[in-house]
Amino acid sequence: MKRNTSSHLATLAIMTTLGLVLAFVSLWFGVRPLPTSTVWQALVAFDPSNTEHMIVHELRLPRAMAALIGGGALGMAGALMQSLSRNPLADPGLLGVNGGAALGVVISIWVLGATAQSQLVFPALAGAGLAATLVLLLGGAVRPRGPDPTRLILAGAAVGALFLALTWAILILSRESLDTYRFWVLGGFTGITKSDLVALLPLFAVSLPMGLAAAFLLAPLILGDDTARALGVRVGFVRVFSTVAIVALCGLTVSMAGPIAFIGLVVPHLVRPLLGADLRLVAIGSFLTGAALAVLADILGRLILPGQEIEAGATMALIGGPSLILLVRFRREVAL
Amino acid sequence: MTAHLTCENLCLSYGKTPVLTDVNLDLVPGQITAIVGPNGCGKSSLLRCLSRVQSPTKGQVLLDGEPIHKQNTKQVARKIAFMPQSATAPTGMRIMDLVLRGRTPHQSPLQQWTSEDQRIVERALDQVGLTHRAHELLEDLSGGQLQRAWIAMVLAQDTEILLLDEPTTFLDLAHQQDILKLVRELQADRGLTVAMVLHDINLASRFTDNIIALRDQNVLCSGVPQDVITEPNIQDIYGLACSVIADPHHGLPHIILK
């Protein structure tokens, strides 16, 4: 017991360090590469009149933080989602929030003429929230025994498909929307400004602890509904609460950075062999690993093609696809 | 003073199919009761209702006179432990992790782990003889070892009432005996009230104080083994012809099929 606990703490500490180091390294890269010493100076002795310091503070730091928080939120949501649905291949995207966010985005482009990434954040959030509410209602969240995970996923698939269909309908009507949407839908942390981040931080500050609480609440459910009920768990409430936490985490991330695939799906699988079956540890580990992976994807996107940036969403798909194949090939079977 | 579990006019249907109709029963406090009956007669359903896992369609289950479906879930879980018939666990879980889960109703978000929890978990592991394997993965265990790990989990819940659905099904003869002896010890030492579904009538006769036989959605007969295990009753419950003899060691009723 003792030995296990301390080795788990060490693993979590390594994951944290990795994320922070990568985030620091990410501050060097960009259209104008900055020397380490300048980056360091900008952090410890900030000088507002120095343009290089301003670049670090206004652009690169918010971007690194957005990647850390967004990647972490997706990782944690993935761990919760796989446990909630008892399906190791479940991705939080299955709950339909990405479709809702996409619809919010194209409506705001079409009707309000939004073009900048940061103008899209709140419309996306509204769309994601609407989709999440519909999914919860259709998934049976208000029934006395609570939602049934299979029903939730079906509702998510239906709502997501409906919202994407509406999105495409608008895109067909308006060519200009397509140009902005095409960029948004790749997903990435490039366009994030300090003010977007500041506006979203309080919402993350609520939903990340909710995600952690959901991990604690969901943990006994891995033994099955009957056993959990016999242990005094209010299964229906736990499912509703966890679903709300998952859609909040994903909705916020997709609003901030667009849809980023694979983190929610792959990260929990990377974490479980290191931390075991305890959802509480896996959720924390998935947050840390998701954060590190998102920053890594963001860095690689700036390195692969010199002079150009590839969106983190696209890089993530490049990393995620092969790692999923490796996981399927080499890991022993997981049942949740 | 042990908890007293009864039910009154309990009815349960899944959709339109009735499974239990107007069941009345009383688990004698501090004694062991066996629930027997043919496959599909509603034994598991009854146990699920008694443990608050399933809400009855009509009627109620009373714990010390109070309806359990109206009580706080956690409070009930500190008094009644239930082991389902087909329990599942995810991969990557160790015996220790499973048994720790039994402490759930005694923990709160702010107080996750105490030395009391530690002591009770170690005792439960010891009682089922799994102390030295506590760190093994559940998927690496045999069916019988797995069953014992689950029993340790409900023991760790440290309740006055124990409801076990087929605790001996996957066990070899020796381990069936071990589990039933363990249940007997717990009942004798700590005054636990136990109800368990058993399929082996002879084991039920040997290791329990009362037997409740179910048939056609209701209790067919109940009482001490000598009253329940008779040739006509076995004919009524299972439709089987048999002779009942007194077993040579304890003089308890023992059935021999014709």
Ligand SMILES: Nc1ncnc2c1ncn2[C@@H]1O[C@H](COP(=O)(O)OP(=O)(O)OP(=O)(O)O)[C@@H](O)[C@H]1O
């Ligand atoms: N969740 C359910 N939904 C619908 N029908 C059910 C459900 N659970 C049980 N049943 C039905 O209720 C009846 C009683 O089932 P139950 O599991 O209580 O029987 P049992 O006496 O425990 O049988 P066994 O000895 O095989 O374990 C069966 O006919 C079964 O088909």
Ligand SMILES: [Mg+2]
């Ligand atoms: Mg049964």
